[in-house]
Amino acid sequence: MTNQQSVSPQHAPVTVIGLGPMGLALAGTLWDHGHPTTVWNRTPEKANSLVAKGAHRAGTVAEAVSASPVTIMCLKDYETMYEVFDSAGDALNGRLLVNLNSGTPKEAHAAVSWATERGASYLDGAIMVPPPLVGHPESVFLYSGSQDVFDEHRATLASMGDPRYLGSEPGLAVLYNTALLEMMYATMNGYLHATAMVGSAGVSAVEFAELAVDWFMPAVLGPMLAQEAPDLDKGNYPGDLGTLEMNLNALEHITRTSEEQGVHTDQPRLMQEIASRAIADGHGGKNYLAVFEVFKKATLKATQAP
Template identity: 45%
Template sequence: MNATDSTNSPSSSSSSSSPSLSLPPVTVLGLGRMGSALAATLLAAGHPTTVWNRTPGKADALAARGARAAADPGAAVAASPLVVACVLDHDALRSALAPHTAALDGVTLVNLTSGSPEQAEETAEWAAAHGARYLDGAIMTTPEGVGDAAMMFLYSGDAAAFDEHRATLAALGDPVHLGSAPGLASLYDAALLGLMWSVFAGWLHGTALVGAEKVDAAAYTPVALRWLSGAVSTFVTRYAAQVDAGAYPGDDATVDVQIATVDHLLHAAGRRGVDTALPALLKDVMVRARDAGHGDDSFASVIEVLR
């Protein structure tokens, strides 16, 4: 959920503190809104922090708070054993570092730039060819959430490098290592964003539906959140085991029952002038699951159609 727009000024509500010589130094490459938030958070935690951005003026506010502004990416990389990058894309990162690859030898490069799993694997190979240990990452928050221990930062790649720098990365948010394959963090990022958009869309559709009867979103939302955190989360956990086993006992509510129930949603929305495209899409995938022989199975069997 990275925001790597390089046209915005640094944003952080944390007060800075003097860098402590007892804490490891860190370099941050890229000072868009997200990169600036990363650097500001590391500074506030007491890490000696070196920063670099393609547009030099972007470092001024951080330099005023104690950061060291490097003249070029090579000098920035050479300043710290841990280099955190958050730039436009993978090509921009490799392009910036290409003239300075000698400085990468022995460095741990943590790439928090948004991209695909395949791009992460390509950058990991590139980094390894220049002697760097590589971690790919995904920031599961907006810049305002950087530094909040409740916010997840996903990492994949070199497990030893992650263990070595875990305490430093924890200053940014809860560090979660997903495995040694470099592309896992990007893959989880895409999957989790899909989940987020689906939840947002379902909530907004429900809000529009009850809103047609003059129910405020603020009144509907606590009930929706209780439903999600209670019954829905219980079903998701149960269905995860069914998906892994490839067996979908229809002992709660079968796909056939769900199809009949979604018709109630379609009817209620249509009668109130609320768009029916979203529930119609849900019904379509359920019908495809039924037609594939899963009518008597649980809703988890829909994954066989999605696959």
């Protein structure tokens, strides 16, 4: 392995645990930025493209964590993190764990105690962009926890995007993440439901997007939805960059965060129910826009009603 004493922070070795669509993007970007990159995933074959580039596939979690001073985890949730790191034993001692899993502020607090007991430093974080935007200097990543730890590793974190430090309270990154995602899902649902409404009169998603995006949509989401409008018309929702199952997981965390924080839960719960229904209808492996199928069906029922 690379001599960690002699490398600049911009090229420090990094380990990535979890190679779903997002973990693959993080590891690929870190490698492209010159970080010797070690990876581990429950399904080891998902590392094949990274290994072909030159990344190292560790055989065990302990080996993966021991390979680098910094381990970035991008797993389904905090429960999965405990399950995965259970086997790591003493390997966590003296390492930094950066948690980019989805979760709630309470879970972030518990994770700090868990890491401390194992002698590891810990930063909690959240990724505010989809996988293709990882590595762009303006792509926002949120972090909370020890400022000293954040400052020490800022250069490594900056290889993935724009690292924003929110404060020493460890739950802040997750709290901001769930709040911002709620805005995103509510906007997406409003757009998809509106598209289903005009669709009931035979208006295509492409036609509606031409007007709706200019009229209302925020700068980031608007162009993306306009680009995806032809897929709405075709019912084509490829899930290769993130699945509805993954989004339901995020929606559950928004509801649970609202509960934990003592604010109203009806709004996120409704979005969670709609996503669950789309999954029950067989769309779990597709992308989030597949909730459009739920809205369209309800429209059909309404127009068929006497």
